[in-house]
Amino acid sequence: MSSETAEGTGRRHNDGVSIAAPAPRTADNGGKNSELTFTIISWAVLLVFAILWLIPSLWALKTSLTSNATSSLGAEAILADWNLTLGSYATLLKGGDIWNWYLASVITSVITVLLTVFFGSMAAYALSRLRFRGRRLVFLLMIGGIMIPPQVLIVPVFQELNAVGLLNTYWSVILPQVPAVIAVFVFKQFFDGLPKDFEEAARIDGAGFWTTYRTIILPLSRPVIGAMSIVTFVGVWNNLILPLFVLSNPKLMTIPVGLATVQGSYGQRLSDIQASSILGALPLVILFLIFQRRIVEGVAGSGLKG
Amino acid sequence: MTAQTLATPSAATVPAGRAKTPLSSARAGWLFVAPFGVFYLLFLVWPVIYMFITSFFHTTLVKPGFGNFAGFANYREMLTKPEFWSALWHTIQFTIYTVPPLVILAFVFAVLANRVRRGQWFFRLAFFVPFILPSAAIGLIWFFIFTPSTGLWNGFQTWLGVADPAPVLGTPALAMIGIAITTIWWTIGFNFILYLAGLQDIPREIYEAAAVDGASTWRQIRSITIPLLSRTTTLVVLLQIIASLKIFDQVYLLTAGGPGISTQVLLGLVTTTAFSDYRVGAASAASVLLFIVILIVTLLRQVVERVQQRREA
Numbered sequence: 323m324s325s326e327t328a329e330g331t332g333r334r335h336n337d338g339v340s341i342a343a344p345a346p347r348t349a350d351n352g353g354k355n356s357e358l359t360f361t362i363i364s365w366a367v368l369l370v371f372a373i374l375w376l377i378p379s380l381w382a383l384k385t386s387l388t389s390n391a392t393s394s395l396g397a398e399a400i401l402a403d404w405n406l407t408l409g410s411y412a413t414l415l416k417g418g419d420i421w422n423w424y425l426a427s428v429i430t431s432v433i434t435v436l437l438t439v440f441f442g443s444m445a446a447y448a449l450s451r452l453r454f455r456g457r458r459l460v461f462l463l464m465i466g467g468i469m470i471p472p473q474v475l476i477v478p479v480f481q482e483l484n485a486v487g488l489l490n491t492y493w494s495v496i497l498p499q500v501p502a503v504i505a506v507f508v509f510k511q512f513f514d515g516l517p518k519d520f521e522e523a524a525r526i527d528g529a530g531f532w533t534t535y536r537t538i539i540l541p542l543s544r545p546v547i548g549a550m551s552i553v554t555f556v557g558v559w560n561n562l563i564l565p566l567f568v569l570s571n572p573k574l575m576t577i578p579v580g581l582a583t584v585q586g587s588y589g590q591r592l593s594d595i596q597a598s599s600i601l602g603a604l605p606l607v608i609l610f611l612i613f614q615r616r617i618v619e620g621v622a623g624s625g626l627k628g
Numbered sequence: 629m630t631a632q633t634l635a636t637p638s639a640a641t642v643p644a645g646r647a648k649t650p651l652s653s654a655r656a657g658w659l660f661v662a663p664f665g666v667f668y669l670l671f672l673v674w675p676v677i678y679m680f681i682t683s684f685f686h687t688t689l690v691k692p693g694f695g696n697f698a699g700f701a702n703y704r705e706m707l708t709k710p711e712f713w714s715a716l717w718h719t720i721q722f723t724i725y726t727v728p729p730l731v732i733l734a735f736v737f738a739v740l741a742n743r744v745r746r747g748q749w750f751f752r753l754a755f756f757v758p759f760i761l762p763s764a765a766i767g768l769i770w771f772f773i774f775t776p777s778t779g780l781w782n783g784f785q786t787w788l789g790v791a792d793p794a795p796v797l798g799t800p801a802l803a804m805i806g807i808a809i810t811t812i813w814w815t816i817g818f819n820f821i822l823y824l825a826g827l828q829d830i831p832r833e834i835y836e837a838a839a840v841d842g843a844s845t846w847r848q849i850r851s852i853t854i855p856l857l858s859r860t861t862t863l864v865v866l867l868q869i870i871a872s873l874k875i876f877d878q879v880y881l882l883t884a885g886g887p888g889i890s891t892q893v894l895l896g897l898v899t900t901t902a903f904s905d906y907r908v909g910a911a912s913a914a915s916v917l918l919f920i921v922i923l924i925v926t927l928l929r930q931v932v933e934r935v936q937q938r939r940e941a
Contacts, residue, residue: 364744365740368741371754372751372754382772385772396778397778397779397780397783441663444663445663445665447660448658448660453654454656454657456657457657470672471874471919471922474898474915474918474919476899477908477912478912478915479675481678481908497670501667501672503668506664531652531653531656556760559762560760562762562876563899577762577764578762578764579764580764582767585768599768602762602765607757607761614752618752618756
């Protein structure tokens, strides 16, 4: 199956269409054969690694569908037992705190995304279009902000939230994550590339900056808003260190913090543990399947790294 | 603060009415920046300042206020404490273990995936999806795989004929390797995507020309792909180093710094000092030191990027 596809690809791209190391244009037969061999080897090597990469997830999935009794016996028992059961999922969805964790993750992620995208794009609009004194300073401050690693600020942020009594609220997870400086840069770069004709026409018609931003800039920015929203969402949803220290109430915990407590509290219920990890990962897998392109472009474009 | 001192003179010196557009542009500028700016000042700038201040005080979590002035005592403590140097070493060790495989494997995967046009979605799925999953889910999966005597990794080693495999996460010499393997599996997708994007920017005519000249595939990769991807490689390496210096999640989830302190990293030391020992001052000093290390690497990245841009221009 795989080698057939590879062969087909090799032939089709004989004119040098494949990009990394395309087949030579010459009619020289020896070259063609070596190209074909290389394509087949590529496929085989990739396939081996891809399977290797899928094993951990599949293993968690298989364990989550096996009974707790079997899972506690070890790897061989899990491989041998194919009486699949949804028991662990039923236990978690009925009993545990997982719905609270989902709720916390959804609320904190959605509100952070809204604030970051809205405020970030406003700041970017000002930096891209408005001439005002101190603009350079603001821009330099933003560049400085990119260099600040938020994880390192966990202790002072904790103290700040503690001082104003926001610990153990959703706000303690939301507010510190709003100033994602990278968002301003991504938006600014996009706005810089937009033609100014529409705005100038609107300005002549007497529209203010706010109207221009809202009715012209924002509608034109849908792709970048989409990409930034998803990238921010994934980042906030997955953040462990901040909610880990600012939330201690199990009812308020986000998915990552909740999952971090599972290891200790579920003890030997290994299938339940793996089922909770699958349930925690599931929303993001679904998100990826829907927005594959946007996510990949967003991650590549913003150079975002946890 | 700065906002007002800078905005006021321009508003005052320009007579209203006559130059209406620049005036409103100036005010609009600050109004548009303000909402984000407030968050920026409150949750990035102020914490940095606060961190520097508390690093010079015996601040604790149990009493309000800064506490007694400590001078450089916190820094002296950290710089003479074996735990600090061991945490710094483990952070560097983690960086050494993860960066080369993450860069080289991602490059190889991307070159191969870029060549096979069909089924690329499958490889993206396999390599990239782990990257967007929560570290906590990854931690549960790999902790389970590394379970001593009954886990999958143990079973695999037994199958290979290893008589009595050592527990990966429970052996001081192996625990960091376990964390590194988990991390490589988790984050390779990021570099993979960056390389794939870089590869697609290379014009195929270059390869065609090389092929006409009789360059072998291997030769094309060595003399075209690798040099033309050097910018991506620099970016990937530096981003990877910065991310590795901030390692916390995987260690916290897989070993909690153990066995003993054999995998304790800097951010782990910072949080333990602050949230288990309640010693904010000492933790801040450690944070400042980590912050400086990361800042140096980040600045290095900026410099390298500038140089590369200039060379290309």
